[in-house]
Amino acid sequence: MSDRPDLAGKRIVLGLSGGIACYKSAELVRLLTKAGASVQVVMTEAAMQFITPVTMQALSNQRVVTSQWDAAEPNNMAHINLSRDADAIVVAPASADLIAQLAQGRAGDLLSLLCLARPIERCPLLLAPAMNREMWAHPATQRNLATVRSDGALVLGVGSGDQACGEVGDGRMLEPVELLEDIVAFFQPKALAGQRVLITAGPTFEPIDPVRGITNLSSGKMGFALARAAREAGAQVTLVAGPVHLPTPRGVSRIDVRTAQQMFDVTLPAAQRHEVFIATAAVADWRPASLSEHKIKKDGKKLAPTFELTENPDILASVAALPQPPYCVGFAAESENLAAHARAKLERKRLPLVVGNLGPATFGRDDNALLLVDAHGEQSLPADGSAADKLTLARALVAEIARRISNRTA
Numbered sequence: 001m002s003d004r005p006d007l008a009g010k011r012i013v014l015g016l017s018g019g020i021a022c023y024k025s026a027e028l029v030r031l032l033t034k035a036g037a038s039v040q041v042v043m044t045e046a047a048m049q050f051i052t053p054v055t056m057q058a059l060s061n062q063r064v065v066t067s068q069w070d071a072a073e074p075n076n077m078a079h080i081n082l083s084r085d086a087d088a089i090v091v092a093p094a095s096a097d098l099i100a101q102l103a104q105g106r107a108g109d110l111l112s113l114l115c116l117a118r119p120i121e122r123c124p125l126l127l128a129p130a131m132n133r134e135m136w137a138h139p140a141t142q143r144n145l146a147t148v149r150s151d152g153a154l155v156l157g158v159g160s161g162d163q164a165c166g167e168v169g170d171g172r173m174l175e176p177v178e179l180l181e182d183i184v185a186f187f188q189p190k191a192l193a194g195q196r197v198l199i200t201a202g203p204t205f206e207p208i209d210p211v212r213g214i215t216n217l218s219s220g221k222m223g224f225a226l227a228r229a230a231r232e233a234g235a236q237v238t239l240v241a242g243p244v245h246l247p248t249p250r251g252v253s254r255i256d257v258r259t260a261q262q263m264f265d266v267t268l269p270a271a272q273r274h275e276v277f278i279a280t281a282a283v284a285d286w287r288p289a290s291l292s293e294h295k296i297k298k299d300g301k302k303l304a305p306t307f308e309l310t311e312n313p314d315i316l317a318s319v320a321a322l323p324q325p326p327y328c329v330g331f332a333a334e335s336e337n338l339a340a341h342a343r344a345k346l347e348r349k350r351l352p353l354v355v356g357n358l359g360p361a362t363f364g365r366d367d368n369a370l371l372l373v374d375a376h377g378e379q380s381l382p383a384d385g386s387a388a389d390k391l392t393l394a395r396a397l398v399a400e401i402a403r404r405i406s407n408r409t410a
C-alpha cells in the first residue's frame with residue numbers, strides 16, 4: 001500500500017456496532033490514519049464485547065467515546081459535537097440492529113443518536129454492513145437498507161465467503177483495504193459522473209508454441225490506476241486487461257485477455273457503448289504468423305528456428321475510426337523524442353489526445369511522468385515535469401479528460 005495522503009485533513013468519525021468484524025476495524029483505523037485522516041472512534045456497548053476501547057484508542061490516538069452520558073464533554077452533548085466537526089461518519093461494522101435503528105430514526109445509544117443528529121447536507125454517512133448471511137438476506141434487513149439509502153446513507157456493500165459462524169455467503173464486512181478504497185473514492189471529485197469509460201491495460205502475449213510467446217515489460221499499473229481513478233470520478237469502468245498480476249480496482253468490471261487479437265475482439269464492439277476510450281495497453285505490434293501445435297524442440301542438429309511475423313490489428317486506430325467514436329486517448333511509450341513521437345501518433349491515428357511517457361522509465365514502476373499532447377499544444381503532468389505516483393497522475397489525467405469532454409459537449 002502506498003503512503004499517499006489520500007485523506008489528508010479529513011476528520012472521520014468511525015462508529016463500531018456489535019459484530020465479530022470489529023477486529024477488522026482496528027486495521028481500518030490504522031489505514032485511515034496512515035492515509036492522513038484523523039479518526040474519532042465511537043463504540044456501542046455491543047462493540048465493546050468484541051474489541052476493547054483500549055485498542056481503538058491506541059490506534060486512533062484519540063479518546064474513544066462510548067456513551068451519550070459521557071461527562072467529559074463540557075456541554076455534555078457528544079452527539080452534537082462529534083458530527084459538527086466531521087467530514088464523514090463511517091460505521092464499520094454496521095450490524096443489522098444498528099441499520100434497523102437508523103431506518104427507524106431511533107437514538108437509543110450514542111452511535112445511533114449521533115447518526116440521527118448529524119447535519120445531513122454536510123456530514124455524509126457511510127455504512128459497512130457486517131452480519132450472518134441469513135440476517136443479510138432477511139427481508140427486514142433489505143427493507144431497512146433501502147430505507148437508510150433513501151434517507152441519504154451510502155451503503156458500501158458486503159463481501160462474500162466464509163463467515164465466522166461457519167456458514168458461507170454474503171454479509172461479511174469488506175476488508176479494511178477495500179473500505180479504505182471506497183472511502184477515498186467517496187471524497188474524490190465526480191468529474192466523470194454518468195460517463196462510461198473503456199480502458200485497455202497491460203501487455204499482450206503472442207504464443208509461438210504451447211509454452212512460449214512474445215510479450216513485453218508492461219506491468220499494467222498505469223491502466224489499472226486510470227481504471228481506479230475513473231471509477232473514483234464516478235464513471236462506469238470496463239477494463240480489458242492483458243496478462244498482469246494486479247488486483248481489480250473496486251467497482252470496475254474487468255475482462256481478461258491474452259493476445260492482441262483477443263483484446264481487439266473484446267474492445268472494438270465494447271467501444272460503441274462507452275463515451276471515453278483510453279488505450280494504455282502495450283499491444284504487441286506483431287505475432288508469429290503460425291502457432292506451432294507442439295513445443296518446438298531443439299534436437300542438436302537443426303539450426304535455431306526462425307519465425308515469420310504478421311501484424312496485429314491496431315485497436316486504438318480502429319476504435320478512433322468508428323463512425324461515432326468515443327473520446328479516444330492514446331498512450332505513447334517512447335525511449336526518446338517524446339513530444340515528436342506523441343504528436344506523430346496523434347496525427348497518424350487521428351486522436352484528440354495522446355499521453356506520452358518514457359517507456360524504460362515507467363515499465364513496472366509505481367511512479368511516472370506524463371506529457372499530454374493535443375492539437376493545441378503540450379502539457380506536463382505533474383506540471384513541473386517531475387515524477388508522481390501513477391494513481392496521482394491518473395487522477396490528474398482523468399480530470400483533464402473530463403475537462404476536455406465537457407468543453408467538447410458545451
Ligand code: C5P
Pocket residue numbers: 200260279280281282283284285312313314315316317329330331332333345
Ligand atoms: O504507435 P503505437 O501503435 O505503439 O501507439 C501506441 C498506442 O496505440 C497506445 O495507446 C496503444 O495502447 C495503442 N495500440 C493499440 N493497438 C495496437 C498497437 C497500439 O491499441 N495494435
